[in-house]
Amino acid sequence: EVQLVESGGGLVQPGGSLRLSCAASGFTFSNYAMSWVRQAPGKGLEWISGFSGSGDNTFYADSVKGRFTISRDNSKNTLYLQMNNLRAEDTAMYYCATKSRYYFDCWGQGTLVTVSS
Amino acid sequence: DIQLTQSPSFLSASVGDRVTITCRASQGVTSYLAWYQQKAGKAPKLLISAASTLQSGVPSRFSGSGSGTEFTLTISSLQPDDFATYYCQQLKSYSLTFGGGTKVEIK
Numbered sequence: 001e002v003q004l005v006e007s008g009g010g011l012v013q014p015g016g017s018l019r020l021s022c023a024a025s026g027f028t029f030s031n032y033a034m035s036w037v038r039q040a041p042g043k044g045l046e047w048i049s050g051f052s053g054s055g056d057n058t059f060y061a062d063s064v065k066g067r068f069t070i071s072r073d074n075s076k077n078t079l080y081l082q083m084n085n086l087r088a089e090d091t092a093m094y095y096c097a098t099k100s101r102y103y104f105d106c107w108g109q110g111t112l113v114t115v116s117s
Numbered sequence: 118d119i120q121l122t123q124s125p126s127f128l129s130a131s132v133g134d135r136v137t138i139t140c141r142a143s144q145g146v147t148s149y150l151a152w153y154q155q156k157a158g159k160a161p162k163l164l165i166s167a168a169s170t171l172q173s174g175v176p177s178r179f180s181g182s183g184s185g186t187e188f189t190l191t192i193s194s195l196q197p198d199d200f201a202t203y204y205c206q207q208l209k210s211y212s213l214t215f216g217g218g219t220k221v222e223i224k
Contacts, residue, residue, distance in 0.1 A: 102149060
């Protein structure tokens with residue numbers, strides 16, 4: 001069964017850092033482009049970061065560029081998102097997803113990040 | 118970045134109604150467009166890829182059409198399980214933007 005499980009969310013103060021993890025199973029992780037998508041409470045979906053299909057390139061939304069870093073460890077079948085200098089507007093549910101050419105087909109259940117003093 | 122504008126943002130409909138949601142792109146995305154359904158507290162679920170390809174297991178009352186800059190998601194006969202929020206997404210170029218969403222509620 002294809003599965004993605006996010007972890008690492010929690011409550012953090014403004015200016016703080018968190019590292020999210022996304023553990024993959026049931027498929028050949030290294031073959032897939034991966035992305036992070038977030039959803040603020042009561043708001044829509046926002047793509048924030050991703051790896052290209054080759055894994056050579058990384059991409060970021062302007063809202064997180066310079067503060068967030070995506071990485072992956074194919075030996076551990078795990079995707080990461082290092083989040084620094086967090087702001088109140090980063091409060092959201094964070095999802096990881098597998099990317100195929102025309103769609104995101106598998107999503108995790110999400111991990112909640114709350115940025116508040 | 119490519120912007121996606123969904124309309125309407127909210128619609129109220131009855132069981133059995135035909136529902137159409139539109140997604141307009143600020144520049145052409147050819148057929149690199151997907152549609153998702155999201156229910157409260159759940160991750161999005163892929164309905165349609167490549168603008169018009171119905172995913173396995175998705176009821177045939179869902180259909181997608183369009184190419185370039187204008188796309189539609191149609192539900193031919195709304196069922197109780199279809200009350201949810203729907204999002205389009207372009208995968209033509211990074212950033213892989215989503216539309217603002219359309220919430221479908223029971224009239």
